[in-house]
Amino acid sequence: MSRVASYSAAVVAMVVAAPAQAALPADPLGSPMWQRLGKSLFGDAPVRFDPRVRVIFPDIAENQRQFPVAIDARGIVGVKRILLFADLNPIPLAVDYTLGAAQPYFSTRIKLDQRTPVRGAVQLADGSWLVSGGWIDAAGGGCSLPPISRVKGDWAQHLGEVRGVARRVAGATRVRLAFRHPMDTGLIGNIPTYNLEEVVLTGAEGRRFGDLRIEASVAEDPEFALIVDALPGEEIAMAGRDTNGIDYAARLMPTTVAAPR
Amino acid sequence: MIDRRAVLAILAAGVAAPLHAVPLRYTIDPQPVAPDLWVVRGVDAPIDHANGGAIANISILRTAAGTVLVDCGPSLRYGQQLKAAAEALTGMPVIRVYLTHLHPDHIYGAAAFDRSIVAATPALARSLETLGPSFSDGMYRLLGDWMRGTEFAAPGKVLGEDHETFGDRRLDLYPLAGHSEADLAIVDATTGMLIAGDLVFHDRAPSTPHADIARWLASLDRLGTIGHRAVIPGHGPIDPTPGAAIDQTRDWLSWLRDTLDRAVAEGLDAVEAGNLAIPDRFAALQAARYELQRSVAHFFSRIEEQALPRVDLRR
Numbered sequence A: 001m002s003r004v005a006s007y008s009a010a011v012v013a014m015v016v017a018a019p020a021q022a023a024l025p026a027d028p029l030g031s032p033m034w035q036r037l038g039k040s041l042f043g044d045a046p047v048r049f050d051p052r053v054r055v056i057f058p059d060i061a062e063n064q065r066q067f068p069v070a071i072d073a074r075g076i077v078g079v080k081r082i083l084l085f086a087d088l089n090p091i092p093l094a095v096d097y098t099l100g101a102a103q104p105y106f107s108t109r110i111k112l113d114q115r116t117p118v119r120g121a122v123q124l125a126d127g128s129w130l131v132s133g134g135w136i137d138a139a140g141g142g143c144s145l146p147p148i149s150r151v152k153g154d155w156a157q158h159l160g161e162v163r164g165v166a167r168r169v170a171g172a173t174r175v176r177l178a179f180r181h182p183m184d185t186g187l188i189g190n191i192p193t194y195n196l197e198e199v200v201l202t203g204a205e206g207r208r209f210g211d212l213r214i215e216a217s218v219a220e221d222p223e224f225a226l227i228v229d230a231l232p233g234e235e236i237a238m239a240g241r242d243t244n245g246i247d248y249a250a251r252l253m254p255t256t257v258a259a260p261r
Numbered sequence B: 001m002i003d004r005r006a007v008l009a010i011l012a013a014g015v016a017a018p019l020h021a022v023p024l025r026y027t028i029d030p031q032p033v034a035p036d037l038w039v040v041r042g043v044d045a046p047i048d049h050a051n052g053g054a055i056a057n058i059s060i061l062r063t064a065a066g067t068v069l070v071d072c073g074p075s076l077r078y079g080q081q082l083k084a085a086a087e088a089l090t091g092m093p094v095i096r097v098y099l100t101h102l103h104p105d106h107i108y109g110a111a112a113f114d115r116s117i118v119a120a121t122p123a124l125a126r127s128l129e130t131l132g133p134s135f136s137d138g139m140y141r142l143l144g145d146w147m148r149g150t151e152f153a154a155p156g157k158v159l160g161e162d163h164e165t166f167g168d169r170r171l172d173l174y175p176l177a178g179h180s181e182a183d184l185a186i187v188d189a190t191t192g193m194l195i196a197g198d199l200v201f202h203d204r205a206p207s208t209p210h211a212d213i214a215r216w217l218a219s220l221d222r223l224g225t226i227g228h229r230a231v232i233p234g235h236g237p238i239d240p241t242p243g244a245a246i247d248q249t250r251d252w253l254s255w256l257r258d259t260l261d262r263a264v265a266e267g268l269d270a271v272e273a274g275n276l277a278i279p280d281r282f283a284a285l286q287a288a289r290y291e292l293q294r295s296v297a298h299f300f301s302r303i304e305e306q307a308l309p310r311v312d313l314r315r
């Protein structure tokens, strides 16, 4: 099945399964997918476009297989969940982040399949969603796109490796995590879907900082940045799992030591 | 009926133009910079449809033996126009086309010349065997009809020597590296002009898709010792001094390296790194934010892989 066909089938299945719902607002980005995608992601909940959801990304996609996107909703009180999605990707949703003791900031790198809106949506305590985003042209990097063969093929030797840092800045703790993982989408050749699917961050006595549900549209060797409300001296534990049932575990002790110059 | 505006709109959209459309033409306007030496200035901007990819500086030398070109532009169409313009200017046929490095804005015009006169260092020739054709898809996607008929052709002449002489004009060849795996800088001994290729940018932020910053800085140090009088950079205006553009390129690269290292150490992500403040001293550099964000895409993950510690429990 082509990727377009499989994608359409998935969307149709989602739409058919959805109950009757309130009308979504008109899309300021004019995306052909907005109505169908919005219904599948937000269901009956009220949705508004709100520029305080800052969706930040570079002007060009220098590498369309690793396009960095940040969602910064720290100007909004009471955010409990953040979605990152790209309407015209074969797998639109990239990450569904449920916040615990954390600030509404999130970043990762996603794959881009074509020119597409890239969006962030944040859910408030009353269940409503605030959405923002912009278009990105996946062909932007043009001549410097690395050839396909450049993609790392040595993930099997490095599976389970996690690099990271947690740094206390102005009372909050910035957590940066980088995994080795192929993040296969199931859309290329005969390679089945294989992706990191969950990452949970906890503090002392299991206190939840956040829970990431991750799709294969996140880039190979996935990276995440979050800002958590760790207490002074509180260690951060990461527990993750991929779609083959492999577990990932890491620990980070936040530091305030000045960076080497 | 399709009016002119509609045709232009189609061209601007990068869609294949109808057969009766006005053919695209580059503006080839050689500026004299020294006796019997001209530069066709590239637009100091990213490659896009509006400039047809003509963003690199191209040098034209008149010698008693014929015309010598250093780099040849982004497309067959550019190469053909360049050949005609250079031969009209000098009254001599083109007998040598040097390729300074692998980037398509400098070398895809080689398609317009006899392979036997197109020359590269051994290291560049090797690197072009695999990477030479790899930019074609991206260039066609960005430039559409500007690229029509352009096919990468490997250079027919591999340069073993450290200089070539045409008539009484000696050109000293400096095979270096850092902007790419194989960069060629050329000094015209008669005028003392350093034709630096993309080892030197001037008032235009350096681009880094194949760069090794440490090697690049070492090459700039080497260029600082050769005693040239002025510099033709790969991009940006001619530097009438020996050192200003070299120093500016070194300054940007050092700042870039230190800034990205620090961003990783401070736990910033790639989006934040690409939006870091650019110091005022770089205000004259065109495309600075654009190139910073590209450089983040080129380097950030690699720096993280080296600088961030393992935190998994298997370590």
Ligand SMILES: [Zn+2]
Pocket (backbone or CB within 6 Å): B101, B103, B179, B198, B207
């Ligand atoms: Zn270059």
